[in-house]
Amino acid sequence: MTSESPAAAAARLTGRPAGGERRLSGTLAEAVLDGGRAVMVKQAEGAGAARAEAAGLRWLAGAGTVRVPAVRGGDDRWLVTDRVATGRPGPAAAARLGRDLAGLHAAGAPAFGAPPPGGPQDAWIGLAPMRNTPGQDWPRWYAEHRVLPYLRQAVDSGAMPRAGAAVVEGVCDRLPELAGPAEPPARLHGDLWNGNVLWGADGHAWLIDPAAHGGHRETDLAMLRLFGCPHMDLLVDAYREAAPLADGFAARVPLHQLFPLLVHTVLFGSGYAGQAVAAARAALAA
Template sequence: MVKRADAPDAVRAEAAGLRWLADSATVRVPLVHGDDPRWLVTELVATGRPTTHSAHRFGRDLAALHASGAPEFGAPPPGGPVDAYIGLAPMRNIPGDNWPRWYAEQRVLPYLRTAVDGGVVLPAESADVERVCERLPELAGPAEPPARLHGDLWHGNVVWGREGTAWLIDPAAHGGHRETDLAMLSLFGCPFLDGVLDGYRAAAPLADGWEERVGLHQLFPLLVHAVLFGRGFAEQAVAVARTALAR
């Protein structure tokens, strides 16, 4: 597989992320054959179909990936740039040791400001998202250690191989909260999602109330999509924020 990226450090970020995920010896990721500032060459995955069994196995492997850890929240992969990307959108990897504060300052608020400046999120709506950020210490659930995240784990970045095994592609890898990857999987749907979650929880049980926190972890990708694709995603982000405030 040969990919070209013109954005500064985009190839470097993706190559470093793939290698970091591979170093965990957990989930399957394409081997990086080579990279330079514009071109990335990786192993080509022959595709197949998922099964209930392979979904359960993917959940277990994803739990093991997260457990392999990261130095801090927001830590970039070794050799990866601070100024990275989530899809086509900029994403800064500035490390922090407190997840609620880091998530607010380094993920939610920067994209909220961009969405407001672009007229996609209204000022009154922005105030609700800001209130969620203020309340994150109480809404975030029990403290978790930094997990090694794929970082952009929507179903399009999960490729089911010919033997049914899940392969992860196009990472926005960094240290984060493990519930974030799971929330991203559920945002746009994933084949056999219940099986994935069952496998994950069998290997690494989630803290009580995790289902109520899914929206919190979806807030960042929804704001990213609002900036890229418009008002519909902004409305979803605001709805998620207001649901959190009602808890």
């Protein structure tokens, strides 16, 4: 980690004096730029993570649908964005987010696994490395680049028993038949759990900390459901009004949750391995 303070980094990257530093964690702080603008200053914990996040935020903003904090500056170590004033989640904001997500996904991507323009191929999802390798066939790409890499890591670390790994491998073998109708690559947030949704004081939902890439649009929705999201049913209903989902979407939710559950198994250990195996069994039973 660099010895530079968050306020000093914010000043250097924005070209404006900064003060009022308030540490929120070891890697995140608030600061106030000259003129009164409050910003968040985030220190990257992995090589290229700040650059990947900045590129992802700009790519999501470029769709003109979802709200994301504006990027005010960044380099390989630091990212400076606007601070979002938070409020409480409400049904209108959730429904609006559903419609906005439909628009984001429809903005598309060049391929499954395509990184945002200017973003590195070797990116991150949370604290886990995530390689963005483009592909045109979603079932094959999802198995090769989103499921199996994390499954291998989980087995190698001892977090995933080999019997459980065999169940997940069975899902990969059957992905072409489990995946549902073919979909074009969607522009994904990529790490869309409720903790990365800020319910703004302005009545809108704001998205932060993306692991943006081209993917299957059902993955963002399944990840939102994984750890709970306020007014989730209203959100999905509004999404479906704007962009109908293929028949069988609900049955495919565990299939799309397999990726984040395996990432959590790698990062946090065997407590998530059982959930990943349960999701694999549900996907096979769909």
